[in-house]
Amino acid sequence: MAELDTSGGGKHKGGKVRTKKKATRVDLTAMVDLAFLLITFFILTTTLSKPKAMELVMPDKDDKNTQEPVPESRTMTLLLGDNNKLEWFVGEPGKTQPAVIGYGKDDLRKILVDQDNAIKQSHGGQDMIVVVKPSSQSTYRNVVSVMDELNITGIDKRAIVDITPVELGLLKRDGLYK
């Protein structure tokens, strides 16, 4: 690759001692290598470091017109507890036994899809409504995970609502809230 200096060679026997003529060309290979390495680095860092965001739309608290009555039988409630666990139930609190699950795609996503299908069948194609109730011991990550799972499963009727004492009691009973 690099230019070989072939102009040298031992002393001329018996001849005059000539000063070696130096090549004016500089080997740029290493310099180009380095430049392209840096270019690659800058290209990757500029495009990858752009922050991305998930859009979150909260219902308007004051607008009474858009609020519609929520039938309990179509409502699925998610109670977010501590230690990255949550409870879910369909219907009114206390009437159906809540189940404790994790946030993984085998737990939460499966249940969301199953319940959505079940409710669509029993209610003539009407959508399931998901109410997310984060307790004060759940983390921001948990809320983001739940909203993301809802985005993935395409359930767009959802709301983040404050938790009620009855539901806190359920979390406490199952050891998800201290």
Add this chain to the structure above:
Amino acid sequence: MPRVKVARKSTAIDMTAMCDVAFLLLTFFILSAKPKTQDPTKIGIPAATIIGPIPEVDFSTILIGQGKVFFNVEGDDVRKQTLKIMGDKYKIAFTPDESTAFAGTESFGLPISQLKGFLDMDPKQRAAVAQPGVPVDTTNTNELYDWVHSARLATQYLHNKDLKIGIKGDSEEEYPTVQKVISSLQKQKVNRFNLITALKSK
């Protein structure tokens, strides 16, 4: 018959032009790269699958970490105007120097009563200050509410656009702090905002 000799070509290529182009591109990328801004607290953002890009102008970021809230709005002109509106509201007169210092400050987390002293320090001292966070509580008029409101007014006044708001929260942050921030946004009818997240594979 004499053999046909193949002319021996030199293996060396002239790299001058290639080198020129490479450095031109390098210069372009270095100049267009935005310097990474340092967050005042350690924030590990959560990951989500379905995410979109966020705007770079007319954008405000609220950082939440370790129970503290920090506020930032993009653009020097918007920052200056925001500080002016806040100064009028809280009856604090900021000097032009302080205003310039504020325009160069990324995120800050101080009650407005301490802001003047903070801006009078030189930049090195400022980095050493432990910032207690912008006061947020459940009352109607907390300082974060006013900052967001002023920033929205300033964007509307200068650029005639709506300010977009992003929340950059730490994964391990407990929900009540986030809830307080969201409710101060909802009180001024900002019901659409962005949660800044990293990309996660399905």
